[in-house]
Structure formats: C-alpha cells, structure tokens
Amino acid sequence: METNEITTREKLKTYFETGKYPTEGQFAELIDFFSLKDDIVSNKELVTLANNLAALDNGYILYNTSNIENEKFAIVVHSKEGEDQIFTIGKTENKEQKRYFQGSAPYTVRTKDFLVNQLEGHRYYYLNTQIDDGATMSRLFGNNLPPIPGDFEMGTVENKKISVRISNEDFDRKISNLHTHLTFVNKTEILIEYALYGNYWSNRYVSEDMVTDHYDLGDFLACFYRADLTEVSKAIECRIYDADNDTLLMKASLIPGQKNINVSAGGALAGIRNARIECQYES
Numbered sequence: 001m002e003t004n005e006i007t008t009r010e011k012l013k014t015y016f017e018t019g020k021y022p023t024e025g026q027f028a029e030l031i032d033f034f035s036l037k038d039d040i041v042s043n044k045e046l047v048t049l050a051n052n053l054a055a056l057d058n059g060y061i062l063y064n065t066s067n068i069e070n071e072k073f074a075i076v077v078h079s080k081e082g083e084d085q086i087f088t089i090g091k092t093e094n095k096e097q098k099r100y101f102q103g104s105a106p107y108t109v110r111t112k113d114f115l116v117n118q119l120e121g122h123r124y125y126y127l128n129t130q131i132d133d134g135a136t137m138s139r140l141f142g143n144n145l146p147p148i149p150g151d152f153e154m155g156t157v158e159n160k161k162i163s164v165r166i167s168n169e170d171f172d173r174k175i176s177n178l179h180t181h182l183t184f185v186n187k188t189e190i191l192i193e194y195a196l197y198g199n200y201w202s203n204r205y206v207s208e209d210m211v212t213d214h215y216d217l218g219d220f221l222a223c224f225y226r227a228d229l230t231e232v233s234k235a236i237e238c239r240i241y242d243a244d245n246d247t248l249l250m251k252a253s254l255i256p257g258q259k260n261i262n263v264s265a266g267g268a269l270a271g272i273r274n275a276r277i278e279c280q281y282e283s
Helices: 009-014 026-031 044-056
Strands: 059-064 072-079 084-089 097-100 107-115 125-132 136-141 152-156 161-169 181-186 194-200 220-228 237-244 247-254 257-264 273-283
Touching: 059 072, 059 084, 125 152, 152 161, 181 194, 220 237, 220 247, 247 257
Parallel strands: 059 161, 181 273
Antiparallel strands: 059 097, 072 084, 072 107, 107 152, 125 136, 125 161, 194 220, 220 257, 237 247, 237 273
16 A cells, blocks of 8 residues: 655755766655745644644734724734734724734734825724733824824734724714823832823823823723832832822832732823823832
8 A cells, every 4th residue: 555655854855965866756855845935724724723823822913803804914023033023904894804823922012004095074994902911002094193103012912912993983083192291209129110191092101201092982091000019119109290289199008928900090080181190019
C-alpha cells in the first residue's frame, strides 16, 4: 500500500546534494511544497491555520461597524519588535471581525487615515475602543466636530486585545465641544493614572495634566483611577477640587496591598471648566 510521506525541508535538500540529479517528480515536489501567490487556500487549510493562530499568544483586534457604507478607517499597530501592521476597517455588516497582531506585546495602537464622507444634518461618526476588559476611549467626529487626527493614540495593549467599534449616529441637534482643564498633582512616588468619562466621550488613562474636548450632550465628567499598590502599605487619597474657588468636589481612596483598577471618584464634574486632582498618602 502506498503511504503519504510528509515532505520536509530536510528531505527536499537531499534532492539537490552535490553530484545528484533531481528528477522531474522531485522538482514537482519542491514546487508543491511552497504556497504560491495565486494559490487558492482550501477550507481545510484555512481551518488549520485558524486553529494554529488561536494557539498563539499574539494579541488581536476585534472590530465592528454599523451604518457605515464606503468609509475606510486605517489603524496602525506597533509591536515591541518594531513591526507595524495596518488594519483597514470598512463595512462589516455589523459582524465582529478578528485579526491577529504580528510580534508580541505590548502593542501601541494609533490611527492612520480615516477616509470618511462629509456628514450633514445631525449625523456624526462615533469611535469607541476598549483595551482588554479595561477602560474605554470614545470620540465623536465629522460634521462640525474636528476629525480624528492621523496619529491619534488609542492606547497600549499590554495583554491581548483591543476592541474597536465605529458607527454613524444621528442626533437631534448639532453638537459642540466643551473644554475642562485638569491639573494633576501626584504627591507620591507611585504611578497613579486617571480617566474621565462623559456622554459619548471618554479618555484613556493618563498621569499628567490634560484638557478635555467632551460634548455639550451633557456637561459632566466622571473620574476613575488606577494604581498598583501591591507593594505599598499606606492608602492613597485622590481629591478633586474646583480650581477656580478651591472647593473640594469629590474624593476616592486607593487601597494598599492590591492593584486598584477603575476606582470611582464618585459623583461627576458638572459644568466645571478648571479642576485640580491631588493624590497623597492618607495620614
């Protein structure tokens, strides 16, 4: 009975050793060993490839669009090996798509070119991203609102995935930006980061001063913190003040001996244009 012997690189090399004359069949075996540009990949090969990719430890992007027609949204992923990948997101028929990253984590994710239609009336594009299962970053753009910049940083994927959702939304009126100035004062040696959330707007975690560009859909901002206090024995309190009159607005406590993730400050900054966050050890 004829057996199907597996073709390996080592076996192919033996056909071309000094003094040997490869046969027609051996040349054919060499050619069949390679996948050529015009080859059609079989369903079996695709399933095998997908299973092998699922076993890898590589990160990936999940993306989904709705109410999108011919718009194209290019996203660049940079790995620590220095490789750049470009993912062009278009119409997905509201079905989630999954694509793997090259290289290994961490992956820095940023925008490249967002080729969008001119929106009229009260229509806007809505971009929402989430890294792993943590904080989200959200923006409206198009129409009378500023576009997404060509090198806008979405965040860094330290673990596995980033989810990206883009939709075309219709509101009941024109939308304008509001700006709140945040001064961040960290009186500890621990890295403490904060993130702000508004209506259709949220910012990735930062550890520096910032100016929001949230929307008049609702003039409020919720605040969350994260910090790794696993090696710290003291609690840290973060207070938010109205910087115009030095009034205490809200505070949050970061617990020692653990990782603090998405710790809420409670309440929201309502109609505040200048705020100050101060974090220090509790006495």
